[in-house]
Amino acid sequence: MSAVGVVEKTTSKAGFAVDHLRSFIERVERLEEEKAALAGDIREIYSEAKGSGFDTKIMRQVVRLRKLDRADFQEREAILDLYMDALGMR
Secondary structure, eight states, rough: OOOHHHHHHHTTTTTSSSHHHHHHHHHHHHHHHHHHHHHHHHHHHHHHHHHHTTTTTHHHHHHHTTTSHHHHHHHHHHHHHHHHTTTTTO
């Protein structure tokens, strides 16, 4: 087969490299599979914690808050305090 035949075979009618596109799609698919497996593992951990008597809603909130840097955490805490005071909840 000539070099021209190879180029035509791996290039779509729209003018992009099919193999390159396929590679991206397959990489995303593998990561989606890994993400689904990890999500299942996380659900199992929360289920185990719930079985041990922990409040999983609060645990999820703690996990979200731990992702914040100190300044963002303090800002959220201050705003929450302000709103709760304004609503007479403290």
